Amino acid sequence: MSKGTETRKMILRKSAVIFNQQGFTGSSMSDIMKATGLEKGGIYRHFKNKDELALEAFEYAIGVLRDRYRVAIAGKNSAEDKLISVLSVYSNIDKEPPLEGGCPLLNTAIDTDDTHPLLQKRAQEAMNEWLRFLKFILNEGIVSGEFRPNLNVEEAAIFLTSAFEGNIMMGKLFNNSGYVQKYINQLKQYIELCIKK
Amino acid sequence: MSKGTETRKMILRKSAVIFNQQGFTGSSMSDIMKATGLEKGGIYRHFKNKDELALEAFEYAIGVLRDRYRVAIAGKNSAEDKLISVLSVYSNIDKEPPLEGGCPLLNTAIDTDDTHPLLQKRAQEAMNEWLRFLKFILNEGIVSGEFRPNLNVEEAAIFLTSAFEGNIMMGKLFNNSGYVQKYINQLKQYIELCIKK
Numbered sequence: 001m002s003k004g005t006e007t008r009k010m011i012l013r014k015s016a017v018i019f020n021q022q023g024f025t026g027s028s029m030s031d032i033m034k035a036t037g038l039e040k041g042g043i044y045r046h047f048k049n050k051d052e053l054a055l056e057a058f059e060y061a062i063g064v065l066r067d068r069y070r071v072a073i074a075g076k077n078s079a080e081d082k083l084i085s086v087l088s089v090y091s092n093i094d095k096e097p098p099l100e101g102g103c104p105l106l107n108t109a110i111d112t113d114d115t116h117p118l119l120q121k122r123a124q125e126a127m128n129e130w131l132r133f134l135k136f137i138l139n140e141g142i143v144s145g146e147f148r149p150n151l152n153v154e155e156a157a158i159f160l161t162s163a164f165e166g167n168i169m170m171g172k173l174f175n176n177s178g179y180v181q182k183y184i185n186q187l188k189q190y191i192e193l194c195i196k197k
Numbered sequence: 198m199s200k201g202t203e204t205r206k207m208i209l210r211k212s213a214v215i216f217n218q219q220g221f222t223g224s225s226m227s228d229i230m231k232a233t234g235l236e237k238g239g240i241y242r243h244f245k246n247k248d249e250l251a252l253e254a255f256e257y258a259i260g261v262l263r264d265r266y267r268v269a270i271a272g273k274n275s276a277e278d279k280l281i282s283v284l285s286v287y288s289n290i291d292k293e294p295p296l297e298g299g300c301p302l303l304n305t306a307i308d309t310d311d312t313h314p315l316l317q318k319r320a321q322e323a324m325n326e327w328l329r330f331l332k333f334i335l336n337e338g339i340v341s342g343e344f345r346p347n348l349n350v351e352e353a354a355i356f357l358t359s360a361f362e363g364n365i366m367m368g369k370l371f372n373n374s375g376y377v378q379k380y381i382n383q384l385k386q387y388i389e390l391c392i393k394k
Contacts, residue, residue, distance in 0.1 A: 021312070023222065023308065024223075025223035106366060110366060110369075111220065111308075113369045114218035114219060115223060127367070152379075156383060158376055158383070159360060159380050163363055165359075166358065166363025166366070169306050173306040173310055174324075179355055183359050185349070185352050186349075186355070194390050194391070
């Protein structure tokens, strides 16, 4: 990897966390300069402006999550295990979150829905990708006979995502993974009684 | 009501929406001046600084919600009806949200969890008040024999809140109340199979 590419990746990695913690408007180029140790020129050499940097930092953050979800389902044989594993990745939210600052999809959605149409559009696309991923697992469970054949996959994916994302907000608000553990217990109940055959 | 009190309330009403849409950092005093039609001095006569205004605007926003929830449970006889009614107040999210900009508790939690300890603390208190309210309804349902006597009220309140708040994010992200309708359908399933006797 060339020195330029390395610097570019370092800028993305650091600014992904800053945008995730402080939001788009709340993150200034001087915050990014401080975090990367670069001068303004060193950042603008790689990114045209704050908008371009924010969009690419969001892609970077979503990539981190995507990898995390792939790891979460690896080696799991049942659709139920995959579902629980993916929907529990924030179980250590106070000590070891997948990305510092919480879920970039949740944060970007909240941060931009009334203010930044371009980032909002990217958040919509990332949400659609996530929903497809969840529906894939749910359909797998129907085909394998684990889940109810008449399960409303679309509805279940939306409900599970709602609970998952809202719970990240609660865990972060109190900086306490106890809120995540309690959600996981009820999540298991919901899967057991509303999704499984 | 004196003229001063009226102006104060008008400032709170307008700035509650601005903070709810744009967040604390994303809202400037000039945004507030524009929305209220007041000069800077006219705002500072009532509020010491942006922090004080934001804290009081948050209280105002939570008050709007509190009234909305009281209306939602009024005249409902069963705990199940109360629960569904309260957890469906965003069913018209794209046309008629309880407060423009989405849920102030969700927005403030996300906006401030890494950046503004004072507002975060107020968001924690408002969340605790909300959880007590939900647990009160759940306990009512246990006492009346509608809900399972061994229901884990704490867990259920956290799970329901997670789904409720995460769903507001989804409905707002796509500006589409279809996401809320689908969540409500699954919410009813969860109440039916995991909470009711």
